[in-house]
Amino acid sequence: DTAVSQTPKYLVTQMGNDKSIKCEQNLGHDTMYWYKQDSKKFLKIMFSYNNKELIINETVPNRFSPKSPDKAHLNLHINSLELGDSAVYFCASSFDRGHEQYFGPGTRLTVT
């Protein structure tokens, strides 16, 4: 059973388009996260939700909008995609804030 799953695994799209990445966890965790890994493999937090409430919102363009319909899901919608948005996006979850995190397989987004 996949603990943290993301769809799609690969996403190639053109500049200006709007796209969504979905994340689901079946671990019963309360906290979920979105991370961006750039071309140099550096990971950075984007957003975090705890019990469907937004608790971390880093300096991310407002073209990025997370949505948590329930505790098991955290989706990421990106409007007006730009070349600089090309990266690997990882979803993760943890039992609660500050606990060990379980990562999804990542979504490689390429904007052309």
Place this chain on the structure above:
Amino acid sequence: KNEVEQSPQNLTAQEGEFITINCSYSVGISALHWLQQHPGGGIVSLFMLSSGKKKHGRLIATINIQEKHSSLHITASHPRDSAVYICAVTLIQGAQKLVFGQGTRLTINP
């Protein structure tokens, strides 16, 4: 300067060698994590520790809170250990977000 610094950035060794990867941090933390990212891209949590030492198989992680330093050791290294190892810290303030080091790329040659 990044809040979490790892060294070395790249490490190549022969199978069987003892490996050490270092991590220093400059902020207040509640825990430190060691993560492994394989060439396929997936990230796995190896250790989460707030004091002392933890061991899992051939992997050992230590932390010195006073010196703000942690090490990850691999004994009897094997080519399958080749991966990027990432140190991350949970900040003690705010929403306890994770801040990551830049990673250490380890290559073990047969």
